[in-house]
Amino acid sequence: MTDSSATAPKPAPLTPDLCVIGAGRAGLALASAAAAFGVPTVLIARDGMNGTGHAANLSATALIAAGAQVQAAREMARFGITAGEPQVNFAQVHDHMARAAAVLAPNATAERFKALGVTLIAGEARFRDRNSVQVGNQVIKARRFAIATGSRPLAPPVPGLKEVAFLSEDTIATLTRRPDRLIVLGGKPAGIALAQALQRLGSAVTIIAERGLLPDWDAEAVGLVRRALLREGVVLHEGTEVLRGETPKGRVRLILAGEPEQVVEGTHLLATDREPDIAALDLELGGITSDATGIIVNAGLRTGNRRVYAIGACAGGAAGGLREPSVADHHAGLVLRRALFRQPARLGAAAIPRLVQSEPALAAVGLSEAEARAKAGAVTVLRWPYAENDKAQAERRTEGFIKLVTDKRGRILGVTIVGAQAGELITPWSIAVQKGLDVKEMAGLVLPAPSLSEISGRAALSAFAPLATKPGLRRLIGFLRRFG
Numbered sequence: 001m002t003d004s005s006a007t008a009p010k011p012a013p014l015t016p017d018l019c020v021i022g023a024g025r026a027g028l029a030l031a032s033a034a035a036a037f038g039v040p041t042v043l044i045a046r047d048g049m050n051g052t053g054h055a056a057n058l059s060a061t062a063l064i065a066a067g068a069q070v071q072a073a074r075e076m077a078r079f080g081i082t083a084g085e086p087q088v089n090f091a092q093v094h095d096h097m098a099r100a101a102a103v104l105a106p107n108a109t110a111e112r113f114k115a116l117g118v119t120l121i122a123g124e125a126r127f128r129d130r131n132s133v134q135v136g137n138q139v140i141k142a143r144r145f146a147i148a149t150g151s152r153p154l155a156p157p158v159p160g161l162k163e164v165a166f167l168s169e170d171t172i173a174t175l176t177r178r179p180d181r182l183i184v185l186g187g188k189p190a191g192i193a194l195a196q197a198l199q200r201l202g203s204a205v206t207i208i209a210e211r212g213l214l215p216d217w218d219a220e221a222v223g224l225v226r227r228a229l230l231r232e233g234v235v236l237h238e239g240t241e242v243l244r245g246e247t248p249k250g251r252v253r254l255i256l257a258g259e260p261e262q263v264v265e266g267t268h269l270l271a272t273d274r275e276p277d278i279a280a281l282d283l284e285l286g287g288i289t290s291d292a293t294g295i296i297v298n299a300g301l302r303t304g305n306r307r308v309y310a311i312g313a314c315a316g317g318a319a320g321g322l323r324e325p326s327v328a329d330h331h332a333g334l335v336l337r338r339a340l341f342r343q344p345a346r347l348g349a350a351a352i353p354r355l356v357q358s359e360p361a362l363a364a365v366g367l368s369e370a371e372a373r374a375k376a377g378a379v380t381v382l383r384w385p386y387a388e389n390d391k392a393q394a395e396r397r398t399e400g401f402i403k404l405v406t407d408k409r410g411r412i413l414g415v416t417i418v419g420a421q422a423g424e425l426i427t428p429w430s431i432a433v434q435k436g437l438d439v440k441e442m443a444g445l446v447l448p449a450p451s452l453s454e455i456s457g458r459a460a461l462s463a464f465a466p467l468a469t470k471p472g473l474r475r476l477i478g479f480l481r482r483f484g
């Protein structure tokens with residue numbers, strides 16, 4: 001990798017077709033695909049090729065999986081099996097997280113990218129003007145730029161906690177000892193899943209969610225996640241304002257509004273708010289604007305500067321500032337089609353699935369019931385409970401339901417699933433929402449049995465239920481029966 005910070009004579013400007021800023025999930029996907037198509041590409045990496053949200057996300061997912069194993073062991077008695085309380089060796093859980101994140105390394109080595117023909121530059125990029133960026137003393141004048149700088153954790157916005165050492169999603173994987181008492185600030189997906197995992201692994205966890213638990217999700221489905229957290233011993237403070245914080249003897253103490261005020265104390269604090277990582281880019285010199293959602297882009301992911309795209313977690317405006325990992329891949333593919341193949345690809349935000357890795361898991365695509373009612377007026381809501389599914393019964397995973405929202409013609413507007421494997425079960429519904437399919441087309445799918453997928457099939461079939469009570473149709477069936 002070129003070390004641009006060296007005090008060597010000023011190198012000649014690089015003039016690739018594409019310059020990708022940020023070697024995280026979105027940047028790596030775009031740079032490797034562009035280079036594979038023979039496009040001269042420069043990739044700028046500030047924190048190496050592995051210091052990315054993708055690695056942090058994998059570690060977090062590994063921690064959540066460890067928590068799920070502990071819980072499964074605790075619940076084995078339901079199957080007639082007993083093995084005693086599971087013992088957690090947190091140092092080994094840490095190693096498990098590291099091993100999970102390490103699988104990314106072979107795909108993100110400097111050698112692999114060099115072999116693909118990508119020119120790598122180590123360092124922090126900033127715009128010099130509308131046509132070029134600079135890293136140290138290296139200038140890059142590219143035909144197109146893609147900003148893929150991701151997001152970074154925000155310090156807790158609580159008076160008295162400005163200097164507190166806090167954990168974020170990025171640093172949770174560095175824990176080698178179990179936090180005794182963990183306070184999670186915020187009610188967002190990653191924080192909720194991590195809170196549940198650490199409670200299962202033996203921490204005493206308190207969640208303080210000023211805006212409530214998962215406020216942007218279907219309230220009925222969130223109710224099941226809330227119930228599970230409380231059942232497992234997580235302490236919840238929802239809708240409660242945090243007035244101030246204190247840090248007595250290295251601990252964290254939060255004072256919550258109320259009559260009287262409540263005090264929550266912990267050994268560790270996990271803060272889950274993030275902001276787009278764009279402050280160092282000197283965007284205004286590049287003719288690029290931003291707001292709280294991130295870099296403002298249009299539906300083609302173009303910024304105010306025609307040469308420059310923004311992708312992944314740093315993209316705001318029409319991209320909505322979404323942080324789902326799937327967004328990074330979706331954006332990379334879209335820019336590849338637009339910039340290299342000149343295709344008129346546009347954001348299809350409605351079809352981006354969202355996932356909370358809690359148990360029960362929560363997954364959604366398209367509009368929620370409330371959004372659909374606001375947008376489409378008359379909607380139909382179809383649902384099917386896990387409890388009516390053979391496999392769910394056999395596996396004792398009966399908590400949950402699927403909810404389909406259609407317009408009055410039957411077009412699927414949105415789907416929410418809460419329950420086991422929700423993140424897997426949402427996949428066909430992503431296709432359905434993206435393609436604007438009719439629910440009756442989904443009802444015609446033949447599904448494997450026994451499987452949890454049958455929950456989806458039964459929900460779709462329930463669209464026909466009103467027909468069964470139509471007197472005219474019943475008379476017609478009666479008439480046809482006479483012919484054998």
Ligand SMILES: Cc1cc2nc3c(=O)[nH]c(=O)nc-3n(C[C@H](O)[C@H](O)[C@H](O)COP(=O)(O)OP(=O)(O)OC[C@H]3O[C@@H](n4cnc5c(N)ncnc54)[C@H](O)[C@@H]3O)c2cc1C
Pocket residue numbers: 021022023024025026027044045046047048051052053054056057058060061123124125126148149150151152168169170171190193277280281311312313314322323324325328357
């Ligand atoms: C359970 C869970 C946990 C998650 N944890 C995290 C997490 O900890 N962190 C996170 O970001 N996302 C996390 N996510 C979300 C997801 O991983 C991100 O949405 C995804 O990584 C975004 O990809 P990206 O390429 O936009 O950004 P990233 O993968 O974060 O990559 C951005 C890259 O740009 C580099 N960069 C920044 N500024 C510059 C600059 N000026 N010049 C050169 N390089 C620069 C950074 O060093 C980084 O390597 C989590 C999701 C889930 C479900």
